Amino acid sequence: MNLIKTELAAAAHRPDTVEAYQASVARAVRHLREQLAEPLDLDRLAEIAAISKYHFVRVFDQVTGTTPQHFLSCLRMQRAKELLLNSKLPITEVCLEVGYSSLGSFSTTFRQLVGLGPQEFRDTPRKLDAMQFSKALFGFVAARYRVRGPRLVGEVTGPARPKGFIFVGTFNKGVPQGIPYSGTVLLTRGSFRIKRPVEPEFYLMAVLVPFTADLKTLVATLPVGLVASLRVRNADVDAGQQPCLRLRPITPTDPPIVLALPALPLKPY
Template identity: 35%
Template sequence: MLMVQAEDTRTAIDEIHNDARFYHQETIEHVIRIMRTQLHEPLSLEEMAEIACLSPYYFNRVFHQVIGIPPGEFLATLRLDAARHLLLTTSLSVTDICFEVGYTGLGSFTTRFTQLVGVPPRQLRQLVRQEPLSLAKVRNTAPSPLTLRGLSGHIHIFRPFKGTIFIGLFPKPIPQARPVSCTRIHAPGPYHLAPVPDGTYYLMVAAFPPSEDPHTYLLAHDVLVGVQGPLHMQQGKANGPIDVVLRAPRLTDPPILCALPFL
C-alpha cells in the first residue's frame, strides 16, 4: 500500500514538473516574440519579466535554463542578426541600421558586430557583392580522422539531403564569432574536429542546400540545425563520440551569428 502511494506521489510530482516546463517554454517563447517586434526599442530585464508575469530574478533563471543564455544576451543576438539581414537585403547605411536595431552609438555597434559576426558590417556587405562563392576555397580545418584526439561523431539527417554541413565548437550555446574548432562535410555521416584546450563547449551544426550565393548561408532561410552540449573536453578529447540529429530551427534557437562561410 505504501509503495503504491509513493508511486502515485512520484507520478503527481512528475506531472507538476512537466506542466511547469511546458508553461515556462510557452512563456519564454512569448517573450521572444515580443523581443523580435521591439528590436529597435530598449527592453530591460524588468520589462521582459513583466511580460512573462514573473519576478526579474526568476524570469532570468528560467530563461537561462530553457535557452542556455541570459535574456539580455539573447536579445543582443537577435539585434545583430536583424542588422545583418538589413545589411544584406537593403541599401540602408550602416549608421541607419545601427539605430534601426536599437543601438545608440555607431562605434559600439560596429565593435559588437565585428566581435560576434566575425567581420565588420561594411566588409560583410562587400564580401557578398563579390564574385559567386566557391566553397572549394573556404577554409576546412578538419584533420585526418585517423587521429584519436579531438571530437568525433556522426551527423544524422532523417530526410534526403544534398549540400554543405558546417560543424563548429563554441564556448557558448550561440554560433557566434569564430569557432574554437570547425570543419565541414558534404553529406550526413562521420565528422572529426581538431583537439581543443580543455574546457566546456557546445557543438553547433548547420546544414545548407548547395549554393554559390553567400546569401544562402548568411540569411539561413533553408537551414537545418543541431546542438549538443555542454561538452567537457579533457586531455584534448571528449568522453566518447558525439552524434547530432539535425532539425528545423525553433523559435528558441539563437540565430547563427557567425559569418558563414567566410570564417
Template identity: 35%
Template sequence: MDEQTVHAVERAISFMRQNLADRITVDDMAQAAQFSKFYFTRLFQRVTGVSPARYLSALRLEKAMRLLLNSSSTVADISYQVGYNSPGTFSSRFRSSVGVSPITFRQLGGYTSHLAADSRVHRMDRLGATIRGSMRVTEGGRRGFTFVGLFRDPIPQGPPASCALLPGPGPFVLNDVPNGKWFVHAQSIAIGAEENVIVPKESADAPYVGSCGPIVMRRDASTIVVELLLRPQRTVDPPVLLAPVDVRSDAMRNFRAENVPDVVSVV
C-alpha cells in the same frame, strides 16, 4: 520542458523581436512572459541556454545581418534600427561576433571566403584531444554543405576553436581540441538554397541546426564521442551569428556532388 514554460519564453522573444530599436529591460521581458523578473531570468536561461540579455544582444546582431542584405540603409542607420546608440560600438560587436565588419559582410553578400579556426587559442591549451561525432536529420529534405564548429558558449559566434566543412550531414572529426568547456554547433544548408542562407526565400530552404554541450575537455581526455540532431531552428534556439562559408563556387558544387550520398538517413 513543459509547453507552458516554452510558450512563456517564446512570448518574451517575440516581444524582443518587435522592439529591437528600443531599450529593453529584463522587467519588460518578464512582463511579456507574464512571470516575475527573478523567476523569468532563471526560466529563460534554462530554456535557451543563455541569459535574456545575451539572447537580446544576439537578436540585435541577427536582425542587422538581415538588414545589411535586404536593405540599402547605411551601417549607421542599421545600428540605430537594432538598438545601438553608437555605430562604432555596433560595428565592433558585429565584427567580433560575425567574423567580418558590417561593410564587408554586405559586400560579400552575407558570406565569408574562408573557414578558419581561432588563432587566439594558445597552443599550450590545445590537448591533442579529439571530438568525433555523427549527425542525423530529424525531418525530410536533403541537406547539403554542413559546417561543424567548436565554440565557447551556446551562441555560435566568433571564430571557432576547431571546425570542419562537410559535403553533407554525417560523421565528423574535430582535432586538437583545447582544454576547457565547449559547445559543438552544426549548421546544414538545404541543397539548392546556397544563394540564400541568411535570408532564405522559403521556410524549407532555411538551414538546419544542431548542437550539444557543454563538453568539458580535460588533460586526461583523448577522444569524446557526440551525436548531433539536425532540425529546423526553433524560436527558443539562440541565433546563429556566423557568416557562412561561400559554397556557391563550381569547385564547391563539384565537391558536394562527389561526396554527398544519394539518401540522407532520416530519424
C-alpha cells in the same frame, strides 16, 4: 532537443514544466523581436513570461542556451544584416535602426557575432564568386583529415531531408555564436573529427544549409535548414563518451545564427 539545451537538462523537469517554460520564453522572445530596437528590460520580459525575475534568466538560458541580452544582440545583428544587404542606408543609420546609439559598439558587436565588419559584410556578395567559395568550402571540408592537437570525434544524425552542407563547430566563449574555435563541413550525416577545446565545458553545434541555397544568400545570410547543439564536458569526452548531434528544425526560441559563411572557410581547422 532545443538548439542549445541538452537532453539531460530537459530531463531535469517534468514534461509539463518544460512545455510551460518553453511557452513562457517564447512569449518573451516574441516581445524581443517586436521591440528589438528598445533597451533590454528584464522586469518587463519576466512579467511577459509570467516568471519571477529571479528565475527568468535561468529559465531563458535553459530554453534558448543563452542570455536575454545576447539573444537580443543576435536579433539586432540579423536585422542589421538584412538592412545592409537590401537597402542603401548608411551604416550609421543601420546602427540607429537596430537600437545602438554608438557606431563603435555596433561595429564591434557586429564583427564579434557575424565574423566580418558591417562594410565588409555588405561588400561580400560582390567580392566572393562561386569558384572562390567552392575552393574555400572544400578546403574547410578537407580540414577534418588534418586535425592537430586534442581531437573531438562525434556523429551528426537526423532527418534524411533536406540535403545540404553540414557545418560543425565548437565554441568556447559561453555561447554558440561568432567565429567557432574549431570546425569542419560534412556533405552527409555521419561522423566528424575536429579540434577539441581545452575548456572544461564548451558548445558543439551543427548547422545544415541546403544545397539548393543560391550563392548570394549562402555567403551572406546562412539559410539554415536544420540545427543541433550540445553543451559538452571534457570530462565526459575523456571518459569515452562521443557526442551525437541530432539535427532538427529551427524553432522560434532558437537564437538567430548570424555568422556570415565567409568567416568559416577562411579559417579551416
